[in-house]
Amino acid sequence: MANTQAMCTSFKGEILSGIHALGTTVIRAGTGADTLKAALYLASATVNASTTAYSATGEVSGSGYSAGGVTVTNATAPTTSGTTGYWTPSASFTYTSVTLTTAFDAVLVYNSTQSNKAISVHTFGSQTITAGTFTLTMPTSDATNALIRIA
Amino acid sequence: MIVTTTHGEMDDSLLEKREGGVDNDNESTVWVEYWLAGELVHRSAHVSLKRAAVSISKIGGFNG
DSSP states (O other), X not given: OOOOOOOOHHHHHHHHTTOOOOSSXXXXXXXXXXXXXXXXXETTSOOSTTOOBXXXXXXXXXXXXXXXXEEOOOOSXXXXXXXXXXXXXXXXXXXXXXXXXXXEEEEEEEETTTTTEEEEEEEEEEEEEEEEEEEEEOOOOSTTTOSEEEO | OEEEEBTEEEEGXXXXXXXXXXXXXXXXXXXXXXXXXXXXXXEEEEEEEOOOEEEOOOOOOSOO
């Protein structure tokens, strides 16, 4: 046998489930599942890895769209495969009967329960919607394709 | 087929339909537009994300 330096794969999945609190105090309140949301951002906005929380600045606006975006369906627990922890929402993000005339090209996934803290930003080709529906379909939830992966 | 437009619900036989899309490493997207006398009255889009947000984990060692 030999020892191998590694980050334990189970830890990667448990991070996504909020199992560990590595700081000096436990900041997290409550033990229930968090409510996540998905907000759309204009192509002219700046949301990226430095984004720490949801902000209405740069968010799309228009008929049928509620500030803050839509609630994410997260019925599937994070899991691991190989050495990767991963998670994918269990349903598409759907913005129904909206008119968004200014081009947008990003969605921010954030934690509405935990002070709107940011989770991830996903970009796509610029879109506008006129009296229609905008749908973001999730990738296959596996170690290669899942929406959020810790490899 | 009935289409929701900026003028309310209309039969698609009255409208000009335009479709398109892109397929690249990041996304597979399809969109559909309906036009009435040169006016865009409906546009929907469906984006399938392909590229995930990935964080590569690293740990420190004691042996340099």
